Amino acid sequence: MSNVAPAQTLDGYQAHALSVTALKQGSDSPVKIEIVPGKIMEVDCNHHSLMGEFAEKVLSDGNQYYVFESNGQAISTLMACPDNTRRKEFVRGQSIFIDNNSAVPPVVFASEGIEIKQRNWSSSKPYPIEKEVNHTIETEATKALEAYPESLEGYDRYVLFLPEIKNSVKERKVEIIPGVTTEVDCNIHGLLGTFVEKNIEGWGYSYLVFESDGGVRSTMMACPDNTRRTELVTGATHLMDYNSRLPVVVFIPEKDNFSVQYRVWEAGDLK
16 A cells, blocks of 8 residues: 555545555456555544545546545544543544456545555355255254245345354455356356345344346457357345354345355455
């Protein structure tokens, strides 16, 4: 992470360049970058968060940059502290995740006095989520499943029980990946649709519904021949906290060519 002098400048903001990681040749494991804004502040025993939010911008050449808009103020919980002890710490704001798929280091703009840090997340390979719920051991997650809807008209229900990971201090997240198996040509294809998060009233739990008619978008390159093949085309994904105490419940359109997978992401060091 470094201050840079990019072609694009913004009055009142400092520019910071993220560090991108070159993927190993032949590797199909993606990397995500978490952009973390923050500020060194004097705090008490409460939990503090820097106010502000990110805006994503696009230059005329198609490259993206990010602006963290903040007044530098922090909010905190309002617990009564046992004493007046105060300390200095890096108070974080709301972070965002971007894919590490550019040879050009992404640029982040932030107001003076606000630091921009990053950490890279590495992923597992994708695994399928099954329709049928098979569990022989009763756990906190299997008991909680009783609160979730068993069906939704026009959709199939998929359920994932995440294993408990003991003695690990590493933060993890789960990415839910919808897909449709269809015939494609040489272009790059993507499944159209969006995830909607639904809350279960009275429980504090939520589940996901992927709303899609199965349509596929693609680039418009001229293919050298008429060769077509069948492959899995994925769509917009949903990133969520890793929690083995609750099931991951996803509703996907009830069609034979739809499916859903997941990846587990693991955080690296904050730099």
